[in-house]
Amino acid sequence: MDVRIPDFAGSWYPASESECRGEIEGYIKKSVPLASPDIKKMGGIVPHAGWFFSGQIACNVIKCLKDNQIPDVVVLFGMHLSPGSRNFIMREGAWETPLGNLEIHQELAESLSDEFPFTIETASMHSPDNTIELQLPFIKYFFPDIKIVPIGVPPVKGSLKIGERIVEISRELGIKMIAIGSTDLTHYGYNYGFIPKGLGDEALDWVRNENDKRVIERMIAMDAEGVITEGLERQNACCSGAAATAIAAGRTLGAVKAEKIIYATSYDKSPGNSFVGYVGVVF
Numbered sequence: 001m002d003v004r005i006p007d008f009a010g011s012w013y014p015a016s017e018s019e020c021r022g023e024i025e026g027y028i029k030k031s032v033p034l035a036s037p038d039i040k041k042m043g044g045i046v047p048h049a050g051w052f053f054s055g056q057i058a059c060n061v062i063k064c065l066k067d068n069q070i071p072d073v074v075v076l077f078g079m080h081l082s083p084g085s086r087n088f089i090m091r092e093g094a095w096e097t098p099l100g101n102l103e104i105h106q107e108l109a110e111s112l113s114d115e116f117p118f119t120i121e122t123a124s125m126h127s128p129d130n131t132i133e134l135q136l137p138f139i140k141y142f143f144p145d146i147k148i149v150p151i152g153v154p155p156v157k158g159s160l161k162i163g164e165r166i167v168e169i170s171r172e173l174g175i176k177m178i179a180i181g182s183t184d185l186t187h188y189g190y191n192y193g194f195i196p197k198g199l200g201d202e203a204l205d206w207v208r209n210e211n212d213k214r215v216i217e218r219m220i221a222m223d224a225e226g227v228i229t230e231g232l233e234r235q236n237a238c239c240s241g242a243a244a245t246a247i248a249a250g251r252t253l254g255a256v257k258a259e260k261i262i263y264a265t266s267y268d269k270s271p272g273n274s275f276v277g278y279v280g281v282v283f
Contacts (some may be wrong), residue, residue, distance in 0.1 A: 002092070002094070002122065002123035003094045004035045004094065004123040004126065006098075006159055008130050010127070011072060012049075012050040012051065013055065013137065014051075014098060015098055016098055019098070020098040020099055020141075024059055024141050026044050027055060028265060030268075031056075031060045033064075034059055034259055034261065034282060035259060036243070036257065037132075038257050039255075039259050040253075040254060041178075041283075042253040042254060043065070043178050043246050043249060043253065043255065043282075044065060044281050045065070045129055045181045045219055045246060045247075045279065046058040046180060046181070047165075047280070048132075048134045048135070048184060049134075049184060049187075050274060052277070053266045053278065054171070054184070054264070054276050054278040055265075056264075057262045057278050057279070058135055058138060061180075061282055062139060062242070062279070063083070063138075064261065064282045065142075066177055069276070070146075071143070071176040072175045073105040073147045073149060073170070073177045073178075074119065074143065074148050074151070074152065074177070074180060074260060075178070075180070076135060076139075076150050077163065077180070077181045077241075077246050078131030078151075078152060078182035078242045079127075079129055079152030079239065080239060080258070081152055081154040081155070083156050083215045083232070084116070085154040085210050086116045086117065087116060088118060088120075088152030089109055089112070089120060089121065089149070089150070090104050090120075090121050090126070090250075091104065091113055092104055092122075093122065093123045094123070097136045098137055100145075102148045103148070104150075105147035105172060105175070107115050107147050107175075108166070108173060108177075110147055112151075113136070115165065116161075116165070121235065124131070129152070129169075129170070131182040131242065131257075140193065141166075147224055147283065149166070151245075153229060153241045153242055154241045155231055155239075155240040155241035156246070160244060161248075162245060162246070163167050163245035163247070163249035163252065164246075164252045167252040175177045177251075177253070178248055179249035181239070181242040181243040182223055182236045182239060183239035183240060183243040184238050184276050184277065184278055185207075185211075185236050185238075185276065186211045186235060186236045187206050187253065187276050189272070189274025191274035192276075196233055203273075204267060204275070206262075207268050207277055211234055211236045211277075212226075212277040215231065215236040215237050216260055216279050218230055220244060220260055220281065222247050222250065224247040226245065226258055228244045229243040234267075236277070250283045255283040257283065259278040259279070259281065260281055261282060262279070263277070263278070263279045265277050268277075
């Protein structure tokens with residue numbers, strides 16, 4: 001089996017098994033439980049910065065999903081794509097993590113890619129992608145025997161059909177799945193060429209309490225199209241297609257309600273004039 005080697009281990013997150021486990025177990029001790037008993041835990045939205053900044057949030061979401069019945073596959077939607085981008089998928093092989101390899105669910109991935117146009121990535125031919133890779137050690141820790149289907153989807157309405165259809169195919173094949181979408185929120189400051197509110201406290205307050213809040217409200221409402229619109233019009237989600245497609249999949253799985261677990265910004269860990277927002281959502 002061909003195995004995809006991680007591109008960000010040792011920089012964005014630990015490269016050794018012992019260090020990864022230590023980080024994850026530290027996050028678990030600080031995890032926040034879901035407030036609502038009505039959340040079905042069919043999927044969620046996670047951030048994808050280096051673990052120092054957003055690992056606690058991503059780990060918390062995936063831990064909450066572990067409390068559900070154990071699925072056969074985690075479908076991960078991610079990648080930094082524009083509306084004109086193609087869809088991407090790995091159809092076979094495995095993806096290495098410091099905790100062990102995660103095998104691609106070949107039957108599910110092939111069935112989906114037979115119905116939609118995809119650029120096929122392989123273990124040896126792919127673009128480095130932090131949006132999905134940063135989640136994999138968490139998935140391997142909480143679901144050691146699970147398989148994955150990693151998918152890149154652009155922020156367009158057509159991506160939502162991919163999310164809906166993969167759920168339908170999983171049911172046809174008798175496969176239990178959960179869906180995770182990976183996105184960070186507003187990238188603010190000179191580092192990102194986005195400074196509509198200048199610098200300082202006013203800018204930080206605007207990001208936290210207005211710009212990020214708008215897209216988070218669409219996520220909690222499970223408004224997939226609204227998430228895409230927000231991301232494109234207000235630059236408050238860098239991978240709005242991934243988040244929206246996970247919501248579409250979650251709704252098809254039967255989720256009708258979502259909950260925000262944690263919101264934070266990189267400013268909380270490293271104050272400065274350039275910063276990024278992060279949120280964890282479970283549905």
